[in-house]
Amino acid sequence: MYDVVIIGSGASGGAVAYTLCKAGFKVAVLEKGRLMKREEFSKDELAYCRRDLVTPNLFEEYHTIEEKVEGKWVATPTYESGWSFWNGNIVGGSSNFMSGMLHRLHPDDFRLKSKYGAIDGANVVDWPISYDELEPYYTLAEELVGISGHFEAHKYEAPRSTPNFSQPPTKENAVVKLIDKSCKTLGIKSLVTARAVLSKDIPGREACYYSNLCGSYGCSSGAKGSSREALLKPALATGNLTLMSNTYVKYLHTQKKEAVKYAVVVDTITGKEKRIEGKMFVVAAQAHESARLLLNSKNDLHPNGLGNTSGELGKNLIFSGGGSGQGELHKDHLKEISFSDLMTTGLFVNRTVLDWYFVDHWWDGKFKGGSVEFMFEHQNIITRARKNNYSNDKLVWGTELGERVTKRLKDQKSIRFEIFNDWLPNDDCFVSLDPTHKDKYGMPVGKLRVEGHPQDVKVGMYIAKRCEKILEEMGAQNIYSGISSSPSQNLVAGGCRFGNDPKTSVLNKYCQSHDVENLFVADASFMPTGGSVAYTWTIYANAFRVADYIVTQLKN
Amino acid sequence: MIQRRDFLILGSLLGLTPYLKAETPSDFEKEFDSVVDTLSAVQAHMFPEKSLLPDATSMKMTTFLFETISHPAYDRDIKAFVLEGAKELQKREKGKFVSMTEEEKEKALRAYEETSYGSNWLSRMMTLSMEALFSDPIYGSNVKEAGWKAVSSYGGFPRPKTKYIGA
Numbered sequence: 001m002y003d004v005v006i007i008g009s010g011a012s013g014g015a016v017a018y019t020l021c022k023a024g025f026k027v028a029v030l031e032k033g034r035l036m037k038r039e040e041f042s043k044d045e046l047a048y049c050r051r052d053l054v055t056p057n058l059f060e061e062y063h064t065i066e067e068k069v070e071g072k073w074v075a076t077p078t079y080e081s082g083w084s085f086w087n088g089n090i091v092g093g094s095s096n097f098m099s100g101m102l103h104r105l106h107p108d109d110f111r112l113k114s115k116y117g118a119i120d121g122a123n124v125v126d127w128p129i130s131y132d133e134l135e136p137y138y139t140l141a142e143e144l145v146g147i148s149g150h151f152e153a154h155k156y157e158a159p160r161s162t163p164n165f166s167q168p169p170t171k172e173n174a175v176v177k178l179i180d181k182s183c184k185t186l187g188i189k190s191l192v193t194a195r196a197v198l199s200k201d202i203p204g205r206e207a208c209y210y211s212n213l214c215g216s217y218g219c220s221s222g223a224k225g226s227s228r229e230a231l232l233k234p235a236l237a238t239g240n241l242t243l244m245s246n247t248y249v250k251y252l253h254t255q256k257k258e259a260v261k262y263a264v265v266v267d268t269i270t271g272k273e274k275r276i277e278g279k280m281f282v283v284a285a286q287a288h289e290s291a292r293l294l295l296n297s298k299n300d301l302h303p304n305g306l307g308n309t310s311g312e313l314g315k316n317l318i319f320s321g322g323g324s325g326q327g328e329l330h331k332d333h334l335k336e337i338s339f340s341d342l343m344t345t346g347l348f349v350n351r352t353v354l355d356w357y358f359v360d361h362w363w364d365g366k367f368k369g370g371s372v373e374f375m376f377e378h379q380n381i382i383t384r385a386r387k388n389n390y391s392n393d394k395l396v397w398g399t400e401l402g403e404r405v406t407k408r409l410k411d412q413k414s415i416r417f418e419i420f421n422d423w424l425p426n427d428d429c430f431v432s433l434d435p436t437h438k439d440k441y442g443m444p445v446g447k448l449r450v451e452g453h454p455q456d457v458k459v460g461m462y463i464a465k466r467c468e469k470i471l472e473e474m475g476a477q478n479i480y481s482g483i484s485s486s487p488s489q490n491l492v493a494g495g496c497r498f499g500n501d502p503k504t505s506v507l508n509k510y511c512q513s514h515d516v517e518n519l520f521v522a523d524a525s526f527m528p529t530g531g532s533v534a535y536t537w538t539i540y541a542n543a544f545r546v547a548d549y550i551v552t553q554l555k556n
Numbered sequence: 557m558i559q560r561r562d563f564l565i566l567g568s569l570l571g572l573t574p575y576l577k578a579e580t581p582s583d584f585e586k587e588f589d590s591v592v593d594t595l596s597a598v599q600a601h602m603f604p605e606k607s608l609l610p611d612a613t614s615m616k617m618t619t620f621l622f623e624t625i626s627h628p629a630y631d632r633d634i635k636a637f638v639l640e641g642a643k644e645l646q647k648r649e650k651g652k653f654v655s656m657t658e659e660e661k662e663k664a665l666r667a668y669e670e671t672s673y674g675s676n677w678l679s680r681m682m683t684l685s686m687e688a689l690f691s692d693p694i695y696g697s698n699v700k701e702a703g704w705k706a707v708s709s710y711g712g713f714p715r716p717k718t719k720y721i722g723a
Contacts (some may be wrong), residue, residue: 043712046691047720057629057722211712220714346712359681381690386683395678398662402607403705409707510597 002028002242003554005263005278007249007293008084010093011088011536012522012543014227014235019547021240024552026244028276028548029232030265033089035097035311038229041218045380046174054087054097060440066449073249074448077437085288085448085489092228092247093286094490099215099273100196100224101151101373102147103346104138104158105534106357112422114528116368118408120422122453123316125528128500128509135161137541142166142194145540146202149194149350156357157191163278170199170208170348174341175329175415179351179374180433181336181474188466193350193373196225205229210346210429213256244276250443251297252281252519257519260306266441280518280550284396284543288431293494293523295433307513312497314504317448320491321363321456322370322419325464326377328412328472331347335475339475341517342413349375349415353470356463357532367455370421370463370532373405377414384409396531416477417467419483421492421532424453429487429494452485460484493524510549511542522546584626584635591642593654595621598645598678599685601661609701614684620688620697629722634680641677644668692716 003025006013012377013029020027033054041186049054056062058079065083066075073507078084090092092164108115110127118124138162141147141313148167152162169192176190196207204223214224222229235241245270246268253275255261262275269420292316305313331339356369376386396404412439423429433444460483471479499505502514513519520541524535531538581613599612599621611617643671645653649664656664666673690698690704694716704710 042714042716044692044716044720045711046687046695047716050687051720051722052629053720059632209713214711215713379709379712381707381711383706384709385690385707386686389682393681395664395675396601397682398604399607401602402609406707408607409709468589 002026002278004280006282008284009091011095011227011539014231015543016282016522016547018231018235021235021238023551030247031091031245032248034353035091041220042215054088063547064434064447078240087490093227094158095226096218102194102537103530106158137544140544141540145176146198147194147196148199148202150192156354167199169350174337178474180334191352193352198223211345212309212345241528257301258527278394282520282522284522286494287492289430307515309515314495316425316494317429318494319487321423322460323420323483324418326416327476327479328414329410375415419463421459450487492531493527496521497528511546570634594642597654609706615697617685621684627721
């Protein structure tokens with residue numbers, strides 16, 4: 001019998017395991033995927049980005065996605081569409097593959113409803129905790145995960161309890177000079193992006209070696225602050241962690257109403273089923289899968305799913321709103337910097353704009369906006385070569401293709417912006433169980449309805465227009481942007497809202513089930529609203545906070 | 557959302573069945589052999605000699621194509637689609653595609669592209685050929701990094717030590 005059984009080894013599972021193991025408790029981490037060690041990672045574009053090396057085969061494990069077609073909800077399995085909602089199913093989860101551009105939430109993100117009022121068709125509520133309660137854990141995550149950056153005060157930058165990052169920013173491509181200058185001309189403030197990538201060696205992990213391929217790939221120096229490198233390795237070193245990879249959890253079993261007794265798991269290699277017993281259970285399987293597991297754990301005592309007396313389990317799933325845009329910096333029209341500096345590979349574009357995080361303008365109105373990250377177009381070669389190979393709707397091939405592709409890759413580099421704004425929680429965005437589809441382990445798959453709120457697109461467009469101006473000022477050509485209401489499958493949260501009222505929320509303020517005392521959900525599921533940045537830093541921070549609470553519970 | 561299976565099957569005169577039935581590797585090989593010349597000819601037309609990109613033949617793009625789609629973990633629908641689209645082309649051109657002049661091939665492929673089925677198939681062929689040319693040389697194409705050299709872009713380090721097509 002373990003003190004704590006954690007389901008999932010990603011950012012939140014790692015943070016909880018780390019804290020509990022350091023505090024001397026016996027922990028089991030159950031991970032569906034296999035263990036890939038640092039040495040095993042490579043920059044194989046085919047394997048990581050075009051095949052399914054790190055995610056399940058969609059014919060074996062999948063989701064169904066509901067979309068409105070002619071007024072009716074139609075569910076399509078992802079093996080039909082190829083639209084995978086898996087994000088890295090190996091030890092360490094999707095934190096292995098993040099780009100690591102991280103931000104803290106702003107204090108007002110914790111009280112969006114009080115600050116901006118209700119929005120029609122959106123289920124916005126305040127959080128039961130404030131920024132001040134989470135701040136120490138943001139700081140802890142910054143240190144333990146290894147987040148590099150440079151703090152500069154900005155009206156929409158969250159306050160910090162320490163003056164600056166202990167890791168300076170990663171090295172930057174000269175293009176940042178052009179970005180900074182262009183922003184300045186337009187009266188926009190460009191800030192240095194905090195990144196979960198080490199710029200300096202620390203014990204056991206080497207600084208970034210600027211491989212040119214970071215997001216979507218595992219890190220071969222340990223610089224990237226994945227759960228595996230930063231948290232699970234030190235947790236294993238305590239001797240208190242039993243890491244069970246290739247272990248799929250079918251459901252949690254409750255013998256008495258208030259307590260989970262054991263997890264029923266399948267060894268994915270042998271197919272053998274067994275039970276893992278624990279005093280406490282922490283679900284950390286990524287938002288849409290965590291809700292699915294609890295729904296799949298329904299029994300006579302919990303007929304609507306585990307911890308679902310509120311009926312809110314799986315509801316108010318959120319993604320990240322926004323979109324992206326890009327433009328080409330051409331050899332012949334380059335300002336400010338040399339072409340060879342621009343083409344230098346590997347270095348980061350650490351630039352963020354927060355000027356539109358909140359908008360309060362005499363003409364535009366007062367509303368919650370979002371953040372912007374600048375980056376180069378992903379440097380994958382196949383993807384870049386394959387892009388834009390149509391001329392008048394005809395596929396380009398032959399010698400014309402040769403000219404086109406070589407020009408595209410040799411004579412220009414595309415600079416890109418990504419917009420992150422709130423995905424407003426609404427009644428048409430949730431996860432439930434598919435009534436007919438089952439995965440290869442015989443468990444019902446998650447059915448996701450993924451509608452956005454019209455406000456999300458409006459906000460995205462507002463910011464995109466302004467970002468296009470920055471690219472224009474930089475001298476970029478062929479600028480375009482796309483704001484979409486389709487979900488970001490790699491940024492998913494909600495589904496187990498936390499709150500003080502058991503009638504309207506699944507978890508209490510410590511992310512403990514209102515119904516089942518020894519059950520916690522530690523991943524992004526708790527978030528009632530998502531803020532306008534990637535969730536990862538908040539996931540790490542909150543999981544450390546939850547873990548501290550579990551430690552006090554276990555000590556009592 | 558695009559329903560991929562419909563997308564692959566619609567507009568086909570032959571249907572996917574014979575290829576989905578080809579369960580054993582030797583069955584698949586037989587099917588592949590019956591269209592291999594057509595597949596090679598299409599790739600050679602897309603990636604000819606005397607282009608700024610290396611040509612299909614010297615880059616062994618058809619071998620890459622075979623190794624990829626014959627892998628048991630490779631998407632079975634796309635596998636069938638590749639073979640069936642080639643067969644369709646053979647049929648449209650009454651078995652003469654391979655022996656056509658470059659000009660005739662261009663005309664035949666552009667006509668094929670006018671159909672949504674043909675345009676999807678050509679797009680898939682382009683993707684699989686690009687995957688060959690620009691993936692790590694360990695996969696057998698991109699010989700001596702010729703693909704990478706042509707675009708002055710290189711895969712990062714560490715490089716893969718083994719091929720991965722599917723589990």
